[in-house]
Amino acid sequence: MAGPSQAAGRAESETGAGTVILKMTVSKSLWFVLLASALALLACDRTKQTIEVQPPAALQPSVAINFPPDNGPPPSIDSARAMQYVKDIVKFGPRPLGSANHKKVEDFLESHLQGDDVENDVFTADTPVGKFPVHNIIAKFPGKKDGIILIASHYDTNYPLRNTSYVGANDGASSSALLLEFANQLRGKPLDGYSIWLIWDDAEEAMVPDTQMDFMADSLYGITHLAEKWHADGTLKKVKAFLLADMIGDADLNIDRDLNSTPWLEDTVGEAAKRLGYQSHFFGRENQVSDDHIPFMKRGVACADLIDFSYGYNNVFWHTPQDTVDKLSPESLQIVGSVILETIRILDKMEPLPPKTS
Numbered sequence: 001m002a003g004p005s006q007a008a009g010r011a012e013s014e015t016g017a018g019t020v021i022l023k024m025t026v027s028k029s030l031w032f033v034l035l036a037s038a039l040a041l042l043a044c045d046r047t048k049q050t051i052e053v054q055p056p057a058a059l060q061p062s063v064a065i066n067f068p069p070d071n072g073p074p075p076s077i078d079s080a081r082a083m084q085y086v087k088d089i090v091k092f093g094p095r096p097l098g099s100a101n102h103k104k105v106e107d108f109l110e111s112h113l114q115g116d117d118v119e120n121d122v123f124t125a126d127t128p129v130g131k132f133p134v135h136n137i138i139a140k141f142p143g144k145k146d147g148i149i150l151i152a153s154h155y156d157t158n159y160p161l162r163n164t165s166y167v168g169a170n171d172g173a174s175s176s177a178l179l180l181e182f183a184n185q186l187r188g189k190p191l192d193g194y195s196i197w198l199i200w201d202d203a204e205e206a207m208v209p210d211t212q213m214d215f216m217a218d219s220l221y222g223i224t225h226l227a228e229k230w231h232a233d234g235t236l237k238k239v240k241a242f243l244l245a246d247m248i249g250d251a252d253l254n255i256d257r258d259l260n261s262t263p264w265l266e267d268t269v270g271e272a273a274k275r276l277g278y279q280s281h282f283f284g285r286e287n288q289v290s291d292d293h294i295p296f297m298k299r300g301v302a303c304a305d306l307i308d309f310s311y312g313y314n315n316v317f318w319h320t321p322q323d324t325v326d327k328l329s330p331e332s333l334q335i336v337g338s339v340i341l342e343t344i345r346i347l348d349k350m351e352p353l354p355p356k357t358s
């Protein structure tokens with residue numbers, strides 16, 4: 001099955017349940033937009049389009065999930081503070097791997113995690129354009145239950161766009177800012193549920209345009225290293241779920257149902273959204289996304305990628321200098337932030353958790 005690609009202008013998403021066709025009105029201006037998009041794609045890489053997990057996880061048979069009862073006050077975050085973090089990160093300018101700005105963002109993230117239990121995973125990546133230092137930052141917040149829930153976001157910007165004004169406000173900054181706000185929410189409170197580890201992973205973006213090289217062979221450097229390391233030292237056995245946030249700040253928020261994620265965990269995200277009244281922002285579209293969750297999916301960890309891969313019509317702002325703060329909203333950060341926290345609240349009460357393949 002060919003992978004649907006919003007960025008490439010395709011409007012079909014085939015699923016096991018049938019074919020979802022997004023309505024498009026073909027006009028002269030649309031053809032112009034499609035042509036412009038095609039030209040833009042030739043100029044930069046096309047991350048997040050390759051199908052890697054075969055067969056698609058979401059096509060596997062699903063089991064009925066008994067969600068725990070809805071109780072307790074709904075979670076929320078300080079979305080204004082999260083939005084300020086987005087602006088702070090973007091202010092450093094482009095932050096491609098190996099750049100001075102990248103180092104400044106590393107320092108910025110760490111300055112907001114002082115006093116927290118932080119693991120630095122530093123290594124050298126051998127990329128098609130040379131060796132680069134890679135720095136994953138993990139902040140750990142202990143819980144009473146035995147097990148870990150991971151929440152991840154990449155913070156680097158696309159390397160081939162390093163000499164443009166591209167700052168990745170949505171792609172990288174929005175989710176990294178959200179994780180900083182999660183740290184504020186989790187800090188200093190003994191968690192009744194699972195431990196929560198926040199991962200700011202590095203070198204997610206490709207180093208060369210995908211017209212020159214397959215995206216999966218030239219991306220996800222940081223998170224792949226972390227998955228290998230935690231597989232080797234046994235940490236992965238304790239991981240109950242991997243929640244990924246990517247491109248979640250778009251003011252026009254529509255989180256895709258990702259067919260490369262674990263169906264029951266996607267269902268749980270959907271249940272969390274419903275409980276908070278945010279379901280209209282979730283799963284109106286299906287997509288099959290290759291993103292930071294893939295190395296964990298391949299190692300049997302339940303994953304859900306929360307991504308809105310329709311950033312402007314036909315994803316036109318993605319990987320362009322137009323990915324700027326004015327396209328984002330604190331409301332979107334609030335919606336995704338509180339849905340992730342509600343998802344964790346549900347997971348904390350699910351006993352036992354469903355198997356990965358259901």
Ligand SMILES: [Zn+2]
Nearest residue numbers: 047158171205
């Ligand atoms: Zn990107």
